[in-house]
Amino acid sequence: MAIINKKEDGNSDKSSNLISESVQFICPICKSSKVLKISKSVIKQANSLTSVSIPSGLICKHSFQAFVDKQFKVRGYQKVDFEFDYNPNKVKQEIIHKFYKDNEELFKNLIIKGNNLNYNPNNSKEYKEPKQEKEEKHQQKKEMSLEEIYEEFWEFIDGDNLEFKEFIINDSRRH
Numbered sequence: 062m063a064i065i066n067k068k069e070d071g072n073s074d075k076s077s078n079l080i081s082e083s084v085q086f087i088c089p090i091c092k093s094s095k096v097l098k099i100s101k102s103v104i105k106q107a108n109s110l111t112s113v114s115i116p117s118g119l120i121c122k123h124s125f126q127a128f129v130d131k132q133f134k135v136r137g138y139q140k141v142d143f144e145f146d147y148n149p150n151k152v153k154q155e156i157i158h159k160f161y162k163d164n165e166e167l168f169k170n171l172i173i174k175g176n177n178l179n180y181n182p183n184n185s186k187e188y189k190e191p192k193q194e195k196e197e198k199h200q201q202k203k204e205m206s207l208e209e210i211y212e213e214f215w216e217f218i219d220g221d222n223l224e225f226k227e228f229i230i231n232d233s234r235r236h
């Protein structure tokens with residue numbers, strides 16, 4: 062039966078110590094060492110020893126495995142003879158670079174304005190306003206009172222417009 066966070070664990074009452082335990086790992090090849098925090102739940106779930114994989118670059122240039130017992134003591138190490146050279150950032154950059162190379166034409170036709178992206182395949186000068194800006198302008202109009210709208214656009218409003226009838230009648234500029 063596992064009792065988690067039992068007081069008799071002998072740990073200080075720092076909250077971080079309740080969920081993780083500091084364990085010192087020593088590289089079996091070059092003897093470099095580093096204290097790393099291990100989640101207690103991981104250790105408690107294991108039957109006896111927990112194998113911990115240390116990737117190269119974390120403590121030193123070597124990658125190895127450590128075996129930790131339930132008292133958070135390292136019982137042994139195992140060298141890893143071969144580790145695949147996997148750097149997620151490097152891989153990501155290569156994918157992006159390849160994607161850019163493959164789609165160079167597409168990118169040439171993309172116009173980036175703020176956070177909006179427009180596709181302009183014909184390089185035409187008719188640049189369409191990004192949708193978001195349009196919506197913002199639309200909202201601005203909504204927030205304006207009828208009178209304000211009339212004042213701004215009266216020249217474009219027909220004299221027989223019913224919605225602005227009241228303003229049209231009282232507008233000296235029209236008479």
Ligand SMILES: [Zn+2]
Binds near residue numbers: 088090091121122
């Ligand atoms: Zn090492």
